Amino acid sequence: MDFDKKMRILVVDDFATMRKVIRNLLSQIGYQEVIEAEDGVSALRELRSQKIDFIISDWNMPNMSGIDFLKAVRADSKFSSIPFLMVTAESLKDNVVEAVKAGVSNYIVKPFTAEVLNKKIEKIIEKMKG
Template sequence: MTDTNMKILVVDDFATMRKIIKNILKKLGFQNIAEAEDGVSALEVLKKQEIDFIVSDWNMPNMSGLELLKAIRSDEALKDKPVLMVTAEAQKENIVEAVKAGVNNYVVKPFTPETMKEKIDKIFA
């Protein structure tokens, strides 16, 4: 069973979308949630706080979700952190690109709390 006490970092450039994702995570029982507005600030949070799981948007200014994922995988201290990519991009080549970069799972917007739960459970199974 997925540990609902783990600390999750939600990364999205839109505050509204962060709020929506946080609401969904709270419905699924997760209470320990940090936020970042792009890849650059996410990396800062990851270096300062003990984060167990990253939920990141793809299309963001400064540093995209894919660039963030690559930065996490190439950092000795962060490389094993599970990452769930949340994106509106459902085209095959995008999914392939994220998988190649080492994403743990992928959820296409719009999604229901049930879909989010399935994706998270698969990561922590």
């Protein structure tokens, strides 16, 4: 996996606007390689069709929620080591515990700035490298 500004990031969110917002924020902090998916099902399709270095996924999505997508990623040996940043409007305790148990790398609560997103990504990458 490549952890630099050229890494390919999969952004999963059912709201096209939020995907665009995250793409814009990633661009501001130097990440240009962004692939989009609208839910967990299509995200798994993207994972199987190309090399993905990092996943940023929303929690609340129809078809397959972010937490179910995370569990599917961690259950597949081909993808299980890909860093997974959960984006959520839910910072409720029970949800955080569930995400940590399922193997989330970190989580970020909406709304957030480019600076906060950058810190979260860097923290995950440092941990992966360390």
